[in-house]
Amino acid sequence: MNANTGTDILEVEGLGVTFATDTGDVPAVREVSLQVRPGETLALVGESGSGKSTVALAALGLLPGNAHVSGRVAVGGTEVVGSGEDTLARLRGRTASMVFQEPATALDPLTRIGRQIAEVIRNHRPVSAREAAAEAVELLRRVGIPEPERRAAAFPFQLSGGQRQRVVIAMAIANSPELLVADEPTTALDVTVQAEILDLLRELAADSGTGVLLVTHNMGVVADFADRVAVMLHGEIVETGPVEEVLLRPRHDYTRRLLAAVPRLTVTGPAQAGSTAAPPTPEDPTDPASPVVRLRDVSVQFGHRAGAVRALHEVSLTVGPGETVGLVGESGSGKSTAARVALGLVKPSGGAVSLFGADLRRTRGRARRRLLSGVGVVLQDPVASLDARMSVAQCVAEPLLVHRRDMRAAERRSRVADMLERVGLEKKLAARGPRELSGGQRQRVSLARALVLEPRLLVADEPTSALDVRVQRTVLEVIAELQRELGFACLFVSHDLAVVQQFAQRVVVLRAGEVVEQGPTGNTLLQPTSEYTRRLIAAVPVPDPVVQRRRRAERGNSTALAGRGVTA
Structure with missing residues (x-):
């Protein structure tokens, strides 16, 4: 994708975010500065808890009430920090929109899918209910939902996790925003649909000049989709640059460690x-x-x-x-x-x-x-599986209370602390609530709960x-x-x-x-003996932008040939 020239659609200067909690102030972001130009994708990468999602939420003024924000954030020339809710409401959904990491938090469980998309359209454009409903079906088709007319009448619980994520993407692109903030937009998607969604977002950026702030931990997605990359560690940006430079010639040791940890699918060699x-x-x-x-x-x-x-x-x-x-x-x-x-x-x-x-x-x-x-269970969506009213320690201890009522309290606390440590969570997180953690941290709590x-x-x-x-x-x-x-x-x-x-x-x-x-x-x-399995394997992205560019070209050629009735 070639970035267009022009005024930055997103400007972040010296952003700082600190959360006030019962255990004291927690700094999440320190002096972050970045820009996104029209038609450009900037990928924000880093470990869970590095501050990526906090920056994304700050861009649209969506941080919770216990967040103290300093610095400057502007979207399309509108100042975000310090603006009232009326100004931000006009901004969101039309000038800018967001794809959230967990679709369960973005969808109303009691409202049909088509109606939710139609409401987003009608909130920002003067169209009739019938026109909005038709647009909703077409958006579901664009993001790859099968039988979109029937799915539009479904409730969120009747769709798979990946399908719900595609619905959230459909809502985000409904009004062709100037800025799309995408927080792990392909996390719940399989590799073939992921490739289709990235192609769709790339088309949106090319056709309407939409700038994209992409928050992700998937380096293959970064290689396939981003123009530039900013690497975050402990709330700070430690490296930034063009995607080929950062992924193929990283300067910072942390970036090199991140890339070394990327799992790679071996598709050659002896079985x-x-x-x-x-x-x-x-x-x-x-x-x-x-x-x-x-x-x-x-x-x-x-x-x-x-x-x-x-x-x-x-x-x-x-x-x-x-x-x-x-x-x-x-x-x-x-x-x-x-x-x-x-x-x-x-x-x-x-x-x-x-x-x-x-x-x-x-x-x-x-x-x-x-x-x-x-049986221990780790579900796909940690928000739905953890009780927001409980602390992390209480969430992990709950199976012990239900199934081992004779266990002493001291023994239970020791077992919980040991399990949290084994899944890589710091002791200080035990007293926090699930919603005070990042998505990755919540998933580790779910794992500790399943194994306790x-x-x-x-x-x-x-x-x-x-x-x-x-x-x-x-x-x-x-x-x-x-x-x-x-x-x-x-x-x-x-x-x-x-x-x-x-x-x-x-x-x-x-x-x-x-x-x-x-x-x-x-x-x-x-x-693989099945053509379907071979297609799944071929769609797996790799953290190499040169390879991914070649794959996109090959995928485009195959689609063009298929459209003319030619077998590639």
Whole structure:
């Protein structure tokens, strides 16, 4: 993308942000200065808690009331710091808009998707309700939502996490803003939809001159989409420059460490059985004698008659003791539904489910509670899984209170402190509430909560999606270490194929609710038999802007040939 010349659409000069908390003032951002020109994308990268999202929120005046802001922020010439809510309301949604990291915080759970998008349109443009509704459907189509007319009538809970994120993006681009602030806009998206969304945002920037402030920990996305990069550490910018310069010739040691931690998908070489860091695969991984969890010909259908949605169709998979099985596929492919079936949270319309050898559908009452106490769960959205009224320590301790009521308070506190330390969280964070933490920190709290009972099975639904690459590596090492120590099995749901390749011994590939391929990780990802799996692998971004530019050109050529009926 070529940046247009002209006045900066975003100007940040000497920005400082400090949060007042019950435990004292917490400085989050120190003397940050940056600019975004029309048609340009500036990527803001750094570890979880480095201040990236705080800068993004400050750009639109969205910081909470306990934030003290100094310095200057201007969007399209409008001063943000010190402006009243009326001025900021006119600014947001029209001149500037935002894609939030967690769609659960941006969508009204009680309002249909189409209506929410239409409201954004009508709040800023004089169009009729019918015109806004039609625009909403077209926006859903643009961001890759299947059957957009029907999905417009759905509620947020009826969509997958990735689909909800696409809805949030549709709302953000509804009025063709001059500035788009995107806080981890592709976190919940699979690699193929991620590529499509980046192409869409790139088209928006090229056609209407929209400037983009992109907050992300995905260096592949940075390489694919950004013009310039600013690297943050402890609330300060430590390096900035053109994307090729920063990613290929980094000057700062911290930037070099970030890039070294990026998981890379190996697509050449001999097929291997999977990660050497994880426990060994059982001798017969496809049908272990005593599987921890087994789904046999499981089908799931949501709704009835004409409005029914088929989520799974005759899916079979097993997870053996001490084994990690990766469940991959596009957003809406049924990955999370399969995981929820294994947890007993979704009742299948057909097939059988067993957990620790027991028929989950026939187990009731105390026996069911005892069975499920052996399962730890990390959900995709930490905001939805953590009680905002509790402290971090209380959130982690809750499973111990529910399932181990005879444990003494001192022992419980010690177990919680140990688990928080093992997932890389500082002791001082234990007294804070979940909403006082960054997205990545909240995800680590969810992991500590899931492992505090030392489960026999860990079901992890996108457990590293909100984590920067260095913390991601640390968390995966923690899971692998605890897995070796405790011997639990793991059903690992992810759209990050590089992480799955490093962590799982076997892979199950889902598409439209059906298994299209499964087998040892090395064989499946290095020698895929399905064209769908090959497309997934080809769409994985790498942290090299030169390679990503070539891939975009190849993708564009393939699309053009397909449009003329030519097979590339």
